[in-house]
Amino acid sequence: MARPERRTVRDVRRGNRAMLLRMLYFDGPASRNDLSALTGLSAATVSTMTGGLLGDDIIVEAGQVDSDGGRPRVLLRVNPRYGYAIGVDVSETHVRVELFDLDLNQLAKVEYALRPARHDPELVAMHILAGIGVVLSDAGVPAERVLGVGVGVPGIVERGADVLIHAKAFGWNGVPLGALLRAGTSLPLHVDNGAKAMGQAELWFGSGRGAANAVIVLIGAGVGATVVADGATFHGVSSSAGEWGHTKIVAGGRPCRCGGRGCLEAYIGAEAILDRAGVSTQKAGWQEELTRVLASRTPVVEETVGYLGVGLANLINLLNPERIIIGGWVGLLLGETLLPEIRAVVAENSLAQPYAASSLVLGRLGPDAVALGAATLVIEEFLNATPAAGITATG
Incomplete structure (x- = not known):
């Protein structure tokens, strides 16, 4: 005992x-x-x-x-001006760095484009460090007033001195992102999965506010989720909880970027939808093409709604949440016009009792909420009255 x-x-x-x-x-x-x-x-x-x-x-x-x-x-x-937080969104297509006051008003922002096939760790770290300097300069905020830098990244964030990132879509296997950033800044660092960061922002200020048991899903190029149990984010024993995009939806199905087959991400992620619609993602404007495809109501869109609905029903049957929030730029595109159809598929594939106890809504913080969520990692530390030193992998 x-x-x-x-x-x-x-x-x-x-x-x-x-x-x-x-x-x-x-x-x-x-x-x-x-x-x-x-x-x-x-x-x-x-x-x-x-x-x-x-x-x-x-x-x-x-x-x-x-x-x-x-x-x-x-x-x-x-006091909203007591200190400042920097939030960073590392995605498939960009590194976005934003500066916020304690009311989470955005004071400055800079974005660096990434080519889909190039996510060199050193390049990503260089963009983050450069972005920190730019937003502080643009807002006229001295570095000593910054409480920390939150970074939302794809994949699994392994706790430890260097904060190792495992993101197969980037070709990252144990990349020491924390050490790369520490070489260029002395600001406290907080690193977490981007879906979890976005989920915390929705839980604090968005559609998840007031929910003790919820799931916030992020659907973009990648697919992930934040699981909230009794008001706290559930990370799991190795901080990999929430890899909803890599649950299997079709046994032996389409190849996924993670190396597996039949993953949900291989059917509802941005690149997967376009690939099934015969649209290349290797040319400029592919994100705009996705908007056109989703507006077309083709069989590919109907299939996507079906796969998404089944994936959400699995969450309801497994976790019994009071609320599921759909976020991410692809999730919001789907939900803005197809939410009734998605709800119908979820109802058809859920057990009646947990479905009746749950609500399915769209996120309120927009498609770019990961950087905001990353900033909440800093503010969480501030609110706990335990100022950080060094690098923190949340979880």
Whole structure:
């Protein structure tokens, strides 16, 4: 039997501070009385903690509200300019770097194109490092005000000193992306799978807000998912949970970029849809071609809806989520015009009871939510009141 972990007074204080900070971030502005009622902390503890946060400029006053017969109550909120977060989206076609304040307002952005056949780790790292310099310069933000850099990447993120990335679609097998980035920046780094990063953003601010058990799926060139259980992202024993795109939909079916056959990604990913429609992805404008194909309602589109619906039904039958959110640029393209058809296929292939308990909706944060999600990796660390040093593989 495991012995209970002993908590020191310092641990308790840090936990209380983090609880107040999270409450103000997600539910503020709030008065000290509100915070005491919401957290269960005593008025004296709230006063002491908020005094320290005000002294550090982490929170600021945000006006007043009338009280019942007494003096007006001062509202508090997180200071959006206390620090900044950089979010990076590494995808099949680009490296996008964005700078945000703590309200996650985008302050600057830069994007570097990638050729589909060229994802050299050194080139990707060079683009990320260059992008960090560009967005800081464009926004006039000094590097010492940056709380960290979040990076969303395809594939499996292996925890460790170097943060190793396994992304077969890129030809990456144990690429030490963390070490490559550390050679060019001293900013704290947080690296996670792009679908999980996007999923956290939808959970915090989008269609997943308020859901304790949900699945957020990302459908683009690649296909992945974030599984949320009891309000927390489930990563699995080796941080590879959520590789929904590589579950098998057809035994011995179409070859997938992962080296397997019959994977869901080989039927509903962007390149897979175009390949089945006879459209090459090796020429400029192929993403626009996908929009045209999906608008055509050809048999390929009907098949794609069928495969997607079965894949989503599998999630409902297996995980029993209260909500499934469809995101990613291909997922949103499909859902904007075909959501009723997708829902019909899901209903046909799900068990009645878990289907009735679940809702299927589109993401609210748009097709470019991975960089935003990557920035939330930084803010998560900030809210937990445990500033990072070095490189963190989330999970």
